[in-house]
Structures are given as C-alpha cells and as structure tokens.
Amino acid sequence: MKILSWLKDNLFSTWYNTLLTVLALGFVYFLSKGILVWAFTDANWDVIPANLQLFSVGAYPRSEIWRVWVVLYTVCALLGLSGGIWGGLPFRFAIGIGSVGFVCALLPLFEWATRGWIFGNVALLGAFLVLGVNVRGLVSKMRPWILGAWLLSFPWTLIMLRGFGENSVLTTNWGGLLLTLILAAVGIVFCFPLGVLLALGRRSSFPAVKWVSTAYIELVRGVPLITILFMAQIMIPIFMPNVRLDKVLRAMLGITFFSAAYMAENVRGGLQAIPKGQYEAAHALGLNYPLTTLFIILPQALRSVIPAIVGQFIALFKDTSLVTIVGLLDLLGIAKTVIANPDWLGLQAEVYLFVAVIYFVFSYSMSYVSQKIETALGVGKT
Amino acid sequence: MRKFLFRISAFVLAIALVVPLLAEGEESVLNRVKDRGRLICGVHGGLPGFSFLSEDGNWSGFDVDYGRAIAAAVLGSPDKVEFVPLKAPERFPALQTGEIDVLIRNTTWTLTRDTQVGADFAPPTFYDGQGFMLRKDLGVTSLEGLAGASIGVTAGSTTELNLTDTMRALGVEFNPVVVEETDTLYNSYEQGRCDVVTSDKSQLVARRQVLKDPEAHIILDATISKEPLGPVTVHGDNKWNDVVSWVVYATFFAEEHGITKANVGTFETGNPEIKRFLGKTGDTGKQLGLSEDWAHQVVYAVGNYGEIFGRNLTPLGLPRGVNKPWTQGGLLYAMPFR
Incomplete structure (x- = not known):
C-alpha cells in the first residue's frame, strides 16, 4: 500500500505528471531494450577478456609484470594499515x-596466476588491516609515519615500475589503466601543493610574486590542455635538441602544470571566503604569516572548497585520456589499438563501452569518497 | 662600444646556431642506433594489419615487421626495437628532432615531403591507392555513376583532397560527408548516413570484412590516387637511408629467389649474387656499415616480403595486387646485390 500511495503522490499526481511519467517510461523502455538486446545478442564481448591484460598494463613486458604486482602489494599494505x-x-x-x-579473484575473469596474485593482495590487505586495528591504541603517533609512507610510496612506485639496468622497462611500454592511473596520481599529488602556492602567491603583497603567479595562472588557463601537451611533445625537442626528456614525463609535467593553474583559482576562492577577523585574531595571538x-x-579555506577540488581531480583523471593524441597508450589509446587488431576489427562499441565503464567506476569512487570526507569534516554545516 | 657589443653578441649567436648543426651533421643515425643498442621506430599504433598491440602486449603488423627487420640488420636481433605510436601531426617533427630513428607509418611518398619537411624515403613497401566502397544493390560500377551520392571521407586528409579533385575533373556532383575518425566513418556507412566511403583500398578491403554482410558491398575498380607507403628517414642522412633502403630490398630479393625464414639457414646455391646476399662472399655488410650476415638476419627474423605480407595482410583479405615481385607482374624490384 505504501508503494502505491508513493507512486500516486510522486508519479501520477496530476494529469500532466501522469503523461510525463508514461512518456518517460516509454523512452526508458525503448532505450534500455535497444541497449540490452544489443549487449546480449549482437555484441561480441570476447574482445574484453582476450585483451584484459592490454587494458590493464598495455605493452608492459609480461616477464616484468611482477613489478606491477609489487606496487599493488605496497599500496594494499599501506591501505590496510591506514x-x-x-x-x-x-x-x-x-x-x-x-x-x-575478493570478488574479482572469485570470478573466472582472469587466468589462475592473476587470480592468485589478487588473492594475495586481498590477504595482505586484510592482514595489515588487522595489524592496524591492533596497534591503534598502542602507538597513537603512528599517523604521521603512515602519511610519510604514502608519500614515499610514490617514488617507490615509479622506480619499481621503471626498474634499473638490463631489465628496466621503458616508459613507452607503460600503458592502459596503469598509465592512466599514474598520470592521474602524479597530476593530483603535484598540482595540489603547486596550486596552493600559486593561490597564496596571487594574494601576496609582494608585487613580483603576485604578478608572476597571476601571469602564470592566466597564461595557462588561456590555452587548452591539448595545446600544452602538443607543446610538450613537439616543441620541447625542437627547442632543446640535446635534452631528451622522457615522453611520459613530459605528459606528466604538462598535466601537472595545467591543473595547478585551475587548482590555484579554486583554492583562492576558499581563501577569499575567510573572514578578515580570522587573520586579525591570528595576529592578535602573535602568529606570523606562515x-x-x-x-x-x-x-x-581548503575545507570549504573540497567539492571544487574533487571536481577538478575527477576532471583531471578524465583529461589524462588526451595523451592519446600525443601517442601515449593510456586506457583510451589501448582501446584504439585493440580495435585495430584484425581479430577484433569493428568492435569499437564494445571496447569503448568497456572503457567508459572503467572511467565511470573510478570517477564515481572519487566522488563518493569526497562526499564521505565532506560529511566527516562537516562541510556545509554551520 | 655598442658596436663592439653587437658584434660579440652576433658572433656568439652565430656559434650557438652553427655548433649544434655541425655536431648533428657528423653523426649518422646508424651510429646512434648502434651506440644505443636499440632502434626507435615510429609507427601508427592503431592501423589494422600494419601496427597494433596484440593480446600478449607485443607489437605486430606489417610496418612493425619492417621495424624488426631493420633492428635485425643493424643490431642482430628483431627484439632490439622500441615502437613509438605517433599521430599524423607529430610524425615528421619526431623524425627531425631525433625522437625516432625511422618512421614506418603508412606515409605516402610525395614531392613536398621529400623536399620540404626534412624527410628521405626508402623504397615503398606497400603500394596503395584510393578507392571507393558502396552497396552492391546501388548498381554503380564507375565513378560517373556516383552523381548525387553522399560520399564519406575522413577530415583533413589528402583523401578528401583527392576526392574533390577527381570528382571536379569528372564533372560529377556529390555530397561529401566528412567524418573525424576512421571507425566513425565505417559506422556512418553501415548506418546508411552515406552511400559510399572512400579511403585507401587496403583499408576498404579490411573494413569490408567486418561489415555485417561483406558480400553486400563492392569496391570499385577505379583507383584515383597513388599511395606508395614506405619507411622514412631524416633528410640528409644518406648512410642511414642506405641501410633502411637495402633492408627493404633484401626482403624483395629474398622473395624473388625463394629464400624464406625457414630455409635461409640451409639455403644451398651456386648463384654468386645470392652468395653475396647471404654474406658468404663479398663485403655488402662492410659497405653498408653492418655485419656481413645482415641480410641473413633480416630474412631469419621476419622472412621475405611474401611472408611478411602473408602473415599480416592476407588475414585481412587483402590481395597482393601490384605488391608482387616484378617477375610476377608486380612493382617490387630489388636492386642488384653487387
């Protein structure tokens, strides 16, 4: 009965609402029917499991794949501990x-070896989780150390993936989701402090700092990311013929510097929302500028702009797909090369849909986590 | 004093400009590749049959095999090569700045490219040409019959230019349907948004196979352009261009004489030219700056031209066409090994 009255109240309350409901239902029906019929009859989904490894790591040499697993193990251990x-x-x-x-490891999507690796990851995560819970009361000063470990995991990841000497893996072989995540992570981690510094710089009372920051922000915001990536890939080698910068590194720099300008403006918005009284009160307490x-x-300031910052992180994550245009094989680039394989020719709908789902899962997770952080910090509550 | 300063700065500037040129001019890419121990080869990265990543994460395709062949000739191993996927606008800058050693990316040999964009061409490895695909039930068999048809073409390519030029010369009116991406082009065609698609014939043949009903589509006999596709090296590096050219000739030569990947190790012959080819006599290697068994390495790594074609392009349904040895009426003609 409750359902019926809810339906009546919300969907069929007036004649025009009834009409809209019927129209919308018809539209949804035809759309989902088309999609489902295609997905279950026409579509050839074999292309996804057959190329799963390409989508995950691209051309990363199969003999060196253990490096990726080591990195995953590190992240899982840290995650469990935190x-x-x-x-x-x-x-x-x-x-x-x-x-x-755990579910991924149970499903028969991957080879046995891969499922074993995933099980190992889950087990490690669980073990460190339990460990973390047990040491929580004992050492309350662990937290800064964990944060430090997260920071250190960054160079560790890059060094691990790159390797040394004979068996080192060229960054041109990094690809797929691995490359997308690395580009996004590097972009997010480095654009944030840079953005905060630029925002402070723009509000600084030193003219030199102020004008340099302003000029940087406005200049970068005045050009599309694509232009910056093209500059990084084509112009840098022409201007500096003797310096050979790694292609992936150039993309990282481009994305970071680009995002920093937008980040700066977001942060500045937060800074401007701080009442003057806060500064004055701090001065009265004898605190200096730093x-x-x-x-x-x-x-x-940062607390109040979390939604804007996370929005930008999500945009940055999706923007990494632009590196396809400069010839890096990120997730989207891999999708393009997969459909060029004669075995899978003409399956672009399946492949692009799969890639879209992956992007959605990651973007939505970021958005979900940010909502939870906001609730935890009480953003928007007075 | 000011004049003096001006002279000094002009002098410094001149030196700064000239020194890198001199330094670059002295070293051939060949030495660079040998020093590095790895060849860097620019490819398309998403062209069916020519270059793509296979499921196991290795590069494969027709262009990729030529990259491997060059690596085998210079470094003795087809695996000592790094493939860099490049988009069309960055391919020539990448070559000029030395980001890549050789470009094997369905690049048409034209006068402008040979003279103006700093590229030197090796012999074409694939002779392509622009053609037209349409539904059989339209009943059209010639270009004149396309009057009033909507023709799909990718944007900003020479394909579009060729189409307009040819149709204007024939006096045939048509509606161009300009599409950005290759995949979109064939989707639009299949959904009936254009009656005809025009592109290189190799692409048409490959794509026809994956349409819902391949038999319902025909490819017109007419070829409206020449598209000789081959490896490209940086302009002015003759030594390196020689090496790349002769690797290509080696694959032609091997097919002419029936030398294959399987029999190259045991090939018995009294023919002095083949002996020179295999490095048993003569010094072809020394003349090119390679080891004497370079051609042997090439054939051992990737096979002869027929094998490369059969492995990569025949599965796409591509006929050999003019891409046959000259002895069989094709255009592939290896210069003499002597």
Whole structure:
C-alpha cells in the first residue's frame, strides 16, 4: 500500500505528471531494450577478456609484470594499515577495495596466476588491516609515519615500475589503466601543493610574486590542455635538441602544470571566503604569516572548497585520456589499438563501452569518497 | 662600444646556431642506433594489419615487421626495437628532432615531403591507392555513376583532397560527408548516413570484412590516387637511408629467389649474387656499415616480403595486387646485390 500511495503522490499526481511519467517510461523502455538486446545478442564481448591484460598494463613486458604486482602489494599494505589505524572512512574504504578484489579473484575473469596474485593482495590487505586495528591504541603517533609512507610510496612506485639496468622497462611500454592511473596520481599529488602556492602567491603583497603567479595562472588557463601537451611533445625537442626528456614525463609535467593553474583559482576562492577577523585574531595571538596560513587559514579555506577540488581531480583523471593524441597508450589509446587488431576489427562499441565503464567506476569512487570526507569534516554545516 | 657589443653578441649567436648543426651533421643515425643498442621506430599504433598491440602486449603488423627487420640488420636481433605510436601531426617533427630513428607509418611518398619537411624515403613497401566502397544493390560500377551520392571521407586528409579533385575533373556532383575518425566513418556507412566511403583500398578491403554482410558491398575498380607507403628517414642522412633502403630490398630479393625464414639457414646455391646476399662472399655488410650476415638476419627474423605480407595482410583479405615481385607482374624490384 505504501508503494502505491508513493507512486500516486510522486508519479501520477496530476494529469500532466501522469503523461510525463508514461512518456518517460516509454523512452526508458525503448532505450534500455535497444541497449540490452544489443549487449546480449549482437555484441561480441570476447574482445574484453582476450585483451584484459592490454587494458590493464598495455605493452608492459609480461616477464616484468611482477613489478606491477609489487606496487599493488605496497599500496594494499599501506591501505590496510591506514584503514586499521584510522578507522572510520579509511577503514570502510579498505574493506570496500578488499571486497572488490575478493570478488574479482572469485570470478573466472582472469587466468589462475592473476587470480592468485589478487588473492594475495586481498590477504595482505586484510592482514595489515588487522595489524592496524591492533596497534591503534598502542602507538597513537603512528599517523604521521603512515602519511610519510604514502608519500614515499610514490617514488617507490615509479622506480619499481621503471626498474634499473638490463631489465628496466621503458616508459613507452607503460600503458592502459596503469598509465592512466599514474598520470592521474602524479597530476593530483603535484598540482595540489603547486596550486596552493600559486593561490597564496596571487594574494601576496609582494608585487613580483603576485604578478608572476597571476601571469602564470592566466597564461595557462588561456590555452587548452591539448595545446600544452602538443607543446610538450613537439616543441620541447625542437627547442632543446640535446635534452631528451622522457615522453611520459613530459605528459606528466604538462598535466601537472595545467591543473595547478585551475587548482590555484579554486583554492583562492576558499581563501577569499575567510573572514578578515580570522587573520586579525591570528595576529592578535602573535602568529606570523606562515603559521597563520598553515594553521588558521588553509585548513578552513581548503575545507570549504573540497567539492571544487574533487571536481577538478575527477576532471583531471578524465583529461589524462588526451595523451592519446600525443601517442601515449593510456586506457583510451589501448582501446584504439585493440580495435585495430584484425581479430577484433569493428568492435569499437564494445571496447569503448568497456572503457567508459572503467572511467565511470573510478570517477564515481572519487566522488563518493569526497562526499564521505565532506560529511566527516562537516562541510556545509554551520 | 655598442658596436663592439653587437658584434660579440652576433658572433656568439652565430656559434650557438652553427655548433649544434655541425655536431648533428657528423653523426649518422646508424651510429646512434648502434651506440644505443636499440632502434626507435615510429609507427601508427592503431592501423589494422600494419601496427597494433596484440593480446600478449607485443607489437605486430606489417610496418612493425619492417621495424624488426631493420633492428635485425643493424643490431642482430628483431627484439632490439622500441615502437613509438605517433599521430599524423607529430610524425615528421619526431623524425627531425631525433625522437625516432625511422618512421614506418603508412606515409605516402610525395614531392613536398621529400623536399620540404626534412624527410628521405626508402623504397615503398606497400603500394596503395584510393578507392571507393558502396552497396552492391546501388548498381554503380564507375565513378560517373556516383552523381548525387553522399560520399564519406575522413577530415583533413589528402583523401578528401583527392576526392574533390577527381570528382571536379569528372564533372560529377556529390555530397561529401566528412567524418573525424576512421571507425566513425565505417559506422556512418553501415548506418546508411552515406552511400559510399572512400579511403585507401587496403583499408576498404579490411573494413569490408567486418561489415555485417561483406558480400553486400563492392569496391570499385577505379583507383584515383597513388599511395606508395614506405619507411622514412631524416633528410640528409644518406648512410642511414642506405641501410633502411637495402633492408627493404633484401626482403624483395629474398622473395624473388625463394629464400624464406625457414630455409635461409640451409639455403644451398651456386648463384654468386645470392652468395653475396647471404654474406658468404663479398663485403655488402662492410659497405653498408653492418655485419656481413645482415641480410641473413633480416630474412631469419621476419622472412621475405611474401611472408611478411602473408602473415599480416592476407588475414585481412587483402590481395597482393601490384605488391608482387616484378617477375610476377608486380612493382617490387630489388636492386642488384653487387
């Protein structure tokens, strides 16, 4: 009965609402029918499992694939530890990732070896989670160390993936989701501090700092990312013929510098929302400029612009697909080369749909986590 | 004093400009490749049959095999090569700046490219030409019959230019349907948004196979352009261009004389030219700056031209056409090995 009255109240309350409901239902029916019929009869989904490894790591040599697993193990261990020590949101996040991994390992999507590796990851995550929960009470000063470990995991990941000497893996062989995630992670991690510095610089009272920051922000915001990537790939080698910068590194630099300009404006929005009284109160307490900024202003400013910042991170994650245009094989680039394989010719709909789902899963996870962070920090509540 | 400063700065500037030129002029790409121990080859990266990543993460295709052949000739191993996928606008800058050593990316040999964009061409490995595909039930067999038809073509390519030029010369009116991406082009065609598609014939043949009902489509006999596709090296590096050219000739030569990947190790012959080819006599290697068994390495790594074609392009349904040895009425003609 409850359902019927809900339906009546919300969908069939007036004649025009009834009409709209019927029209919308008809539209949804025809659209989903078309999609489902295609997905279950016409579509040839074999292309996805056959190329799963390409989608994940691209041309990364199969003999060196253990490097990727080592990196994943590191991340899982850190995630488990953080989840255990912090509890709350990180804990639930770790549980979520663990469950997804567990289900992936159970499903017959991957080869046995791969499923074994995934099981190992889940087990490690669980073990560190338990460890974290147990040491939580003992060492309350662990937290800065964990944060430090996360920071260190960054160069560790890059060095691990690159390797040394005979068996080193050229970055031209990095591809697929691996490359997409690395580009996005590097972009996000480095554009954030750079953006904060630029935002502070733009509000600085030193004319030199102010004008340089402003000029940088406006210049970068005035050109499309594509132009910056093209400049990085084509112009840098022409201007500096003796310096050979790695192609992936150039893309990383381009994405980071581009995002930093937008980040700066987001952060500046937050800085401007801080009432003057906060500065004055900090001064009255005897805090100098760095201390005021670090402990009074930034925490409040950043908290209020979390939605904008996460929105930008999501945009950055999706923008990494532009590197396809300069010949890097990220997730989208791999999709293009997969449909060029004579065995899978003409299957672009299936492949692009699969890639779209992956992008959605990652973007939505970011958005979901940010919502939870906002709730935890009480953003928007007075 | 000001004049003096001006002279000094002009002098410094001149040196700064000339020194890198001199330094670049001295070293051939051949030495660069040998020093590095790895060939860097620019490819398309998403062209069916020519270059793509196979399921196991290795590059494969017709162009890729030529990259491997060059690596085998210069470095003795078909695996000492790194493939760099390039988009059309960056291919020539990448070659000029030395980002890549050789470009094997369905690049048509034209006068402008040979003279103006800093490229030197090796012999074409694939002779292509622009053609037309349409539904059989339209009943059209010649270009004149295309009056009033909507013709799909990818944007900004010479394909579009060739189409307009040819149709204007014939006085045939048509509606161009300009599409950005190759995949979109064939989707539009299949959905009936254009009656005809025009592109290189190799592409038409490959794509016809994956249409829903391949038999319902025909490819017109008419070929409206010449598209000789082959490897490209940087302009002015003759030594390196020689090496790349003779690797291509080696694959032609091997097919002319029935030398294959399987029998190259045991090939018995009294023919002095073949002996020179296999490095048993003579010094072809020394003349090119390679080891004496370079041609042997090429055939051992990728096979002769027929084998390369059969492995990569025959599965696409591509006929040999003019891409046959001259002895069989084709255009492939190896210069003499002497």
